[in-house]
Structure formats: structure tokens, C-alpha cells
Amino acid sequence: xxxxxxxxxxxxxxxxxxxxxxxxxxxxxxxxxxxxxxxxxxxxxxxxxxxxxxxxxxxxxxxxxxxxxxxxxxxxxxxxxxxxxxxxxxxxxxxxxxxxxxxxxxxxxxxxxxxxxxxxxxxxxxxxxxxxxxxxxxxxxxxxxxxxxxxxxxxxxxxxxxxxxxxxxxxxxxxxxxxxxxxxxxxxxxxxxxxxxxxxxxxxxxxxxxxxxxxxxxxxxxxxxxxxxxxxxxxxxxxxxxxxxxxxxxxxxxxxxxxxxxxxx
Numbered sequence: 215x216x217x218x219x220x221x222x223x224x225x226x227x228x229x230x231x232x233x234x235x236x237x238x239x240x241x242x243x244x245x246x247x248x249x250x251x252x253x254x255x256x257x258x259x260x261x262x263x264x265x266x267x268x269x270x271x272x273x274x275x276x277x278x279x280x281x282x283x284x285x286x287x288x289x290x291x292x293x294x295x296x297x298x299x300x301x302x303x304x305x306x307x308x309x310x311x312x313x314x315x316x317x318x319x320x321x322x323x324x325x326x327x328x329x330x331x332x333x334x335x336x337x338x339x340x341x342x343x344x345x346x347x348x349x350x351x352x353x354x355x356x357x358x359x360x361x362x363x364x365x366x367x368x369x370x371x372x373x374x375x376x377x378x379x380x381x382x383x384x385x386x387x388x389x390x391x392x393x394x395x396x397x398x399x400x401x402x403x404x405x406x407x408x409x410x411x412x413x414x415x416x417x418x419x420x421x422x423x424x425x426x427x428x429x430x431x432x433x434x435x436x437x438x439x440x441x442x443x444x445x446x447x448x449x450x451x452x453x454x455x456x457x458x459x460x461x462x463x464x465x466x467x468x469x470x471x472x473x474x475x476x477x478x479x
Contacts, residue, residue, distance in 0.1 A: 215243055217442035222294040224248040226275060226334070227304035229256035231403035232353060232437075235430035236301055239438060241266040246294040250275040250286075251304065269294075277304050277330025278322065287337035296341050299441075302331045303353045307409035308368040309421075314412035320367040323410065327371035332378050339382075339391070346390040351441055352379050353396045356455045360462045362473055368409075383446065394441050397459070399451020400427030427452070 218240060225240075227233035229251035237249055241264035249257055250273045257272045264270065271293045275286050290297050305327045308315070335350050342348025357365050358372035376395060383393035406421040433450055440448035449456045461469040 215239075215438065215442065218243050218245050218299070218438070220244060221298040222246045222248070222296055223299045223301065224250065224273075224290050224297045224334075224338075225301040225303060226250045226277070227353075228260060229253050231405060232398075232401065232430055232433060233301070233303040234260050235434040236303065236438075237261075237264050237270075238431075239434050241268040241270065243267060245269075247271070248273050248290050248293055248297070250290075252276050275304075277326045280325065280329055280333060283330065283333040284337050287334055291338070291341055296345060297338050298342075298345075298347060299349045299351065300334060300338055301351045301353070302334060303351075304330065305353075305371075306368075307405050308366070309364050309406065309409040309417045310412035311364060312366045315367060316412060316414065319410050319412060319414050320370075322414070323367035324371050324374070327368070328374045328378075331375055335379075335382065339386070342391050343386065343389045348386075348389075348391040349394065349441070349444075350379065350382065350392070351394045351396060353398065353437075356397050356399050356449070356451060356459055358395070358397055359459050360469070360473070362476055392444055394445055395447045396437050396440065397447065397449045397451075398428070398433055398437075399449075399455030400424050401433050401451075402427050402429055 223245055225233050225236050228237055228249035237260050240247055245268050247268045247270045251257055254274045261270045261272060273290055306323060308323055352375050354372045354375050357369040358376050361369040379393045379395055400423050402425055406424045407418055409417045411417055436450050449459055
């Protein structure tokens with residue numbers, strides 16, 4: 215965990231789930247944390263529960279409000295004199311078929327998961343280039359490589375994130391800017407509760423597959439090791455999820471048959 219010491223670290227989606235788990239771990243290190251989400255009262259709870267070694271500042275943010283994000287990035291940089299490490303963790307999921315999903319919902323998912331995510335990286339990039347150090351961590355998903363039923367918009371947004379960050383990594387390697395893509399499988403969080411149905415309503419139930427997934431602590435522990443090792447991609451999940459990624463890559467026809475029968479909720 216020495217990699218994170220004395221760094222200025224910004225975590226989005228920090229009010230629950232994986233983002234909150236990152237705060238739990240990183241607050242025990244001598245570093246500066248900026249924690250962001252839409253719900254300020256939940257951020258205040260997370261901060262109060264993690265009064266450890268790190269200094270913590272709260273910055274309310276709505277990734278769907280694209281016009282506000284450049285200003286939010288400047289606010290984040292102003293707290294501690296720049297952002298060294300960005301954990302882009304905020305996002306929304308989906309649980310409905312293509313035929314049932316409105317274009318408004320498809321756009322909403324893309325606005326948050328793709329445009330909101332890449333905007334923060336773009337606005338922080340000049341400062342990172344100037345300091346010759348920066349690390350962007352995008353928490354995507356196994357469906358950033360594979361696609362499963364009921365995830366058309368969610369999967370498309372994660373595929374897009376991969377395309378953007380692969381380009382960013384190659385363009386700014388010589389500037390000391392690093393990129394790590396984290397691809398979790400199922401993790402026991404509330405993401406399925408908030409997943410959007412085709413009409414924009416929330417699913418409001420916990421998927422069985424989600425409930426049987428990794429704990430947040432298990433994921434975050436492995437995730438931080440991958441980031442500290444400066445891995446470009448890290449697949450973190452159960453055997454079936456990780457094997458699904460390799461199956462898609464090397465045996466796409468067989469994977470296509472298997473995914474039709476996959477239990478995804």
C-alpha cells in the first residue's frame with residue numbers, strides 16, 4: 215500500500231459499495247482523499263466512519279450533469295494541490311431487454327458511465343501531464359469485454375470506457391500517466407437495486423448472482439494490489455466470470471451459445 219502514501223486520491227461513487235470500500239481501506243494510509251457522490255449525507259456518514267490516518271474532503275458530484283464536471287475537477291484539484299490518482303467508480307447498471315429499453319434510458323446510462331467518467335479524466339489530465347504523474351483507475355466490469363442479456367446499455371458504456379482509456383494510456387505513457395482498468399465480476403453491492411429497467415424505474419431487488427458474488431472487501435483488497443502494481447487490466451471475480459472473458463476472446467462462437475443460457479440476475 216506504499217504506492218498510495220502521500221498521494222492525493224479522488225474516489226467517485228464513494229457513498230456506498232466499492233467506492234465506500236475504497237475509502238475504508240485508503241483512509242488507513244497517510245494520504246489525502248476526496249470522496250464524491252450525489253448524496254452528501256451519505257458522504258458525511260462515510261467520512262465520519264473513517265476517521266483514521268487520511269485527510270478526507272467531501273465533494274458532491276453528479277456524473278449525469280456534464281456541464282458541471284469541469285468545475286468539479288477544478289474544485290477537486292484545489293483541495294490538496296492537484297489529483298494524483300482518480301478512482302472512477304461511479305455508475306449505474308441495467309436489467310432489461312433491448313426491446314423494452316427506451317432510448318432515454320440508453321442515453322442516461324451512457325451519460326453517467328461513459329461521458330461522466332471520461333470527463334473527469336480529461337479535465338484532470340493537464341495537471342497530471344504537468345506534474346509528470348497521474349493514475350486513472352476505471353472500475354468497469356467483466357461486461358466491458360463480454361456482453362450478457364439484460365445489459366445492452368450498461369455493457370455498451372463499459373466497452374466504450376475501455377476504448378477511451380486504452381487510447382489515453384498509449385497517448386500519455388511518456389507523460390507519466392498510467393491507466394488501470396478493473397473488471398469485476400459479481401460483487402455483493404446494491405448496484406442491482408438501483409439498476410434501471412427499460413422505462414427508467416429501478417429494479418429494487420438484489421440479484422441472486424450479485425448476492426453470491428465477492429464481498430466488497432475481497433474486491434477492494436485485490437483491486438488495490440493491482441493498482442499498486444500498475445497493471446493495465448485486472449480481472450477480479452469468480453472462476454466462471456473470469457473464464458467467460460477468455461472464452462469470449464478465444465472461442466466466441468461457443469461463448470455465444472453459453473451466454474444465452476447464463477443466469478444473469
